Amino acid sequence: MKKLNPEFEEIDRKREDQNVFWSSLDAKEDENHILYGNSASFFSSVSSERSEELLNIMKKNGLLRDDKILELGSNCGRNINYIKSQGFPNVLGLEINQEAIDHGVEEYELLSEENFIQGSVESAIGNVGQIDWLFTMAVMIHLTEEQKISIYEWAKKNVSKGIVFVESFSKNTMHHYGLKGHWFSHLSKKEIPKIGKKTRYRKFKSIGYTACIITM
């Protein structure tokens, strides 16, 4: 398969490994003895600053009250809960980890099972149907090339208004986490295909990442 990101060598990154890792909430230790895990209690404890910054980007780009909004890799749904609380009721989170979804349904009064689809992006995205907005936050950096391609291809056909990828585009990401690219990498601007009419990048301050904003 053609390399999406010429800057990144996919040493040992297989979809099956990735999906097993993210499906569990247990912390794992990498070869550098760094513990990393998929913790719903951590993701629900993150401040709402990130969700607010994201929502402002969508509002500036024409988000309307009844627009249908999908987050890929929503974990417990902290972002979609915030967006719903601000008067945008049609939110959906697609998440591989059922325990993270259960955590969100319990934690957030505004969210129920109906706000989530459980599954891995590449297999479950086909069940979503047409949406107006798609966003990710710190998710694309964990996926394989094959998984990212399935998102780009799907988005071209199914997203009507805009996409916001809040991700790291910095080559330092994997060094920063010391994980040798196994669970973390970075995106390359070169890998983002032409999906909509306009693609722009701006700093996403609350995480120190970049927002790639695509308008259709």
Ligand SMILES: C[S@@+](CC[C@H](N)C(=O)[O-])C[C@H]1O[C@@H](n2cnc3c(N)ncnc32)[C@H](O)[C@@H]1O
């Ligand atoms: C770093 S967390 C970010 C969570 C959330 N977006 C946030 O900002 O709090 C990455 C999330 O992506 C989910 N994920 C990873 N691979 C996935 C896949 N193939 N399909 C669906 N979700 C996935 C993980 O389970 C995890 O909840």
